[in-house]
Amino acid sequence: MSRPRVLLLSLLLLAGAGQAADLGTWGDLYPIREESLLQLITRRLAALQQSGELGQRMQDFQARAVAHSERPAPVPGVGRVATLTTRRFNPAVTLSADIRDNAGRLIAAKGQVFNPLTLVPFRxxxxxxxxxxxxxxxxxxxxVPPTPMVKIILVQGNIPETSQALDTRIYFDQGGALCQRFGLMRVPVRITPAPGGTLLTIDEIPPDTGAH
Incomplete structure (x- = not known):
């Protein structure tokens, strides 16, 4: 069965799902002459395909999927920077489990406050x-980035259009996980390694300022 039919079959099954209880047998039993569920689904699919509605539904579904992949939901609660600010960010976390290398050697123990930048430098x-x-x-x-490696992460906007405008690969903070981790409430923001290598520098920069 083709994928469009599988998707529609799932929708039909969900739409017709209900609850049933065994009430026993009452009276005489007679052969059931009603069409089977498979026959019903096949007939409905054929009718939808003949009317062109099946193709239209699949086109609509594909269009919505493409639109969402190109423009995910914006990260809520993120405004625009008005004042230049700089702060340090400590990425250390309290471990909920041991961290071991591929050979099983202990790197950091459960309950330890661990800074990942001591193990993997941020460049x-x-x-x-x-x-x-x-x-x-x-x-x-x-x-003008201070490091050779750069990532541009959107909190709102169209990914392919931005990639074309900036001529580079673009990322998106879907669900706002990174904004939450770094405590970002406003953009634009630049995050760079701080001197010493164990902290990060977070700069909130008004967009009407020059290059940094």
């Missing part, structure tokens, strides 16, 4: 922007 620059804001797009084009 990137992360930019967080709202790509629906023309000022932030223009600001991003003016940036």
């Amino acid at each position: 990137e620059t992360l930019y967080f922007i709202n790509a629906d804001d023309p000022d932030q797009l223009a600001w991003m084009k003016r940036q």
Whole structure:
């Protein structure tokens, strides 16, 4: 069965699902002459296909899927930076389980406060922007990253359009996990390694400023 039919079959099964209870046998039994569930589904699929509704439904579904992949839901509660601020971020966490290497050697024990930057150096620059804001797009084009490796992460906007505008690969903070981790409430933001290598520097930069 083709994938469109499988998807529609699932919808039909869900739509017709209900609860049933065994009430025993009452009176005489007669052969059931009603069409089987499979026959009913086949007949409905044929009718939808003949009317063109099946193809239209699948096109609508595919269009919604593509639209969501290109423009995921914005990260809620993230505004625009108005004042330049700088702060340090400590990525250390209290471990809920032991961390071991491939050979089984203990790297950090459960309950220990562990800073991952002591094990894996951070050598990137992360930019967080709202790509629906023309000022932030223009600001991003003016940036001169202090590290060779750069990631641009959207909190709102169209991924392929932004990738084309900035001529680079674009990421999206779906669900706002990164914003929550770094405590970001406003963008644009630049995150870089701090001197010493165990902390990160988070700069909130108004988009009307020059390159940093």
